[in-house]
Amino acid sequence: MTPANLSPNANESRCHSGFHLSRNTPAGGLRARLLALTLAALALCAPALPASAQPTGDLGLVVERASGSLLVVDQSDRASIGRIxxxxxxxxxxxxxxxxxxxxxxxxxxxGLSKVDILAQTITARVMQxxxxxxxxxSDDGRFVAVSNYEPGGVRVFDADTLEMVADIPTGSKTIGLVDIPGTRFVFSLWDTGETWIADLSGETPQITRIKGMGTNPYDALVTGDGRTYIAGLFGEDHLSALDLWQEHPEPQVILPSYAKGREGLxxxxxxxxxxxxLAGQDFVLPAMGQHEVLWVDARSLQETGRTTTHGQPVFAISRPDGRYVWVNFAHPLNDTVQVIDSVTKEVIHQFTPGPGVLHMEFTPRGHEVWLSVRDAGKVMVYDTETFEKLGEIAAESPSGIFFTARAHRMGL
Amino acid sequence: MNRLTLILALAATPALADPDPEALRRLVRQDCGSCHGMTLKGGLGPDIRPASLAHYRRDDLTDVILDGLPGTPMPAWRPLLSKDEAAWIADYLLEGDPE
Structure with a gap:
């Protein structure tokens, strides 16, 4: 519970913002640069500014999975600026x-549920929930944080300020695919019973809607950027299931029926x-399970529109924010490779090998760069998404998920 | 004792390649860890720390690793691992990591 402006780390981040000043000065010759440097030097010595003086819009966090730490990264500097x-x-x-x-x-x-302050680079609250x-x-209003649990199965909801528990929703099942949707609601699915639940937290007590018949063993789910379509992947079925959350009573809809029929599941x-x-153009792109391919469905009709054979079993098939290209990484033992698919032709247009253990990919908010965590190389690598040129790398300990702050303003992430 | 058995077993079997403990330890933590958790205490897959596996005989556990458990998400690792490597992993899981 350290106040942000008392933390020693906060000073470091403020010094950093001083250098930002100099970098962002329009090229105005030596004099301007000297002035900028002087300003930067003054900033180093100046009395503490409130921590909020540093903008956060181009920051991010990288999960260092083995060491239990987070790397704080600056997107435009392509650099690490601290560790929590x-x-x-x-x-x-x-x-x-x-x-x-x-x-x-x-x-x-x-x-563990931890609340971290990325400016002060400290943990401000932590509960073992x-x-x-x-x-x-x-939640859409920022008031509630919900956590999906395997053990004990269910969802617990916490006050975003204090991390005090405000609702406990036991499900009697491992719970997966938790997402937020408008109306202060959360949607999640039950591995053991094949149900999807909608929890409405807009009132005094949570209102639960149970939807049965999603299929056997949902293992993960997503909601589309408009909050309308919830898609669950199913371990125990040869299809996926979708819900139209804009319907008053959403009904499970089978999509991509028998996509692996007649083929051996790997x-x-x-x-x-x-x-x-x-969403990639007018289609959703989805990773197939047990097959070397990604699957395409029309975003409105949810009818299949194509398949693309890939290098291995896809783990993530992530559309660049504009939807023009889809980047795919793969499961062990083919996880050193990344492929890029054109969402118009649905053909692989680029393949490369960043290094051993590519676990995650995160686009900058408008998609000009992609950051890859390459676990066994101990690096985050930055690539230009148009030229595929490598732009930089950042040392990290067994990096996995990369999360840029722009996610704050997107639904379902 | 198990370790000695393993060494004897390895000496008796003309393995294509000796198990590489460092690579296998990494595989268990990182790749088995995808489902069982990096600390092996469970995730979508069950807890596979020694106390939870105590009812397994080494050979049976080796078979589970090689052939998977049909009807569950546990895949067959035979395409990726030799029998000796699977046996090394079975021992590693049953004994626990000394680290």
Whole structure:
């Protein structure tokens, strides 16, 4: 609970903002640069500014899964500007941002929920809320943080300011695919019973809507950027299921029926991830399970529009924010490779090998760069998404998820 | 004792390649860890720390690793691992990591 402006790390980040000043000075010759340097030097010595003096719009956090830490990164500098430690077991960790992009809520595998201040680079609150958890979401109004748990199964909802629990929603099942949708609601699915629940937290007590018949063993789910379509991947079925959340009574709809029919299912060494960056042109792009391909469905009719054969079993198939290209990484043992697919022709247009263990990909908000975490190289690598040129790399300890603050303003991430 | 058995077993079997402990330890933590958690205490897959596996005989566990468990998400690792490597992993899981 250290106030942001008392933390020693906060000074570092302010010094950093001084250098920003000099970098952003229009090229005006030596004099301007000298002035900028002087300003930067003054900033170094100046009395502490409020921490909020540093903008957060181009910052991000990289999960360092093995060391339980987060690397604070500056997107436009392509650099690390600090590290936040002491977050427990961060294997498979994810996080969401507060609406003001100052705080992140980190969901650890060990059930830890931590609130970190990315300006002060400190943990401001932390609770062990379950034994084993798998991601979370923040409500549209920023008031609630929900966590999806394997053990004990269910969803717990916390006050975003204090991390006090405000609702406990036991499900009797491992709970996956938790996302936020408008109306202060959360949607999630039940691995053991094949149901999807909608929890409405806009009133005094949570109102739960249970939707049965999603299919056997949903392993992950996404909601599209408009909050309308919820798609669950199913381990126990040869299809996916979708819900139209704009309907008064959403009904499960089978999509991509029998996509693997007649073909041997390959051993799945890593379940695909479904994430909200699915819209590519007029189609949604989805990773197939147990096959070397990604699948395309029309965004409105949800009818199949194509398949693209890929290098391996896809883990993430993530659309660049404009939807023009889709970047795909792969499961063990083919996880050193990335492919880029043109969403118009649905053909692979580029393939490269960033290094061993490419776990995650994050686009800058308008998609001009993509950042890749290359776990076994101990690096985050930055690529130009048009030329595929490598622009830089940042040392990180076993990096996994990369999260830029712009996610604060997107639904379902 | 198990370790000795393993060494004897390895000596008796003409393995294509000796198991590489460092690579296998990494595989268990990182790739088995995808489902069982990096600390092996469970995730979508069950807890596979020694106490939870105590009812397994080494050979049975080796078979589970090689052939998977049909009807569950546990895949067959035979395409990626030799029998010796799977046996090394079974021992590693049953004994726990000394680190």
């Amino acid at each position: 430690t002491g977050l427990g077991d961060l294997s498979h960790a994810s996080l969401v941002y507060s609406p003001d992009e100052q705080f992140a809520y980190v969901f650890g595998r060990d059930g 379950a034994g084993n958890s798998i991601g979370g979401a923040i 051993p799945v060494y890593k379940m695909p991830h479904l994430e909200g960056w699915a």
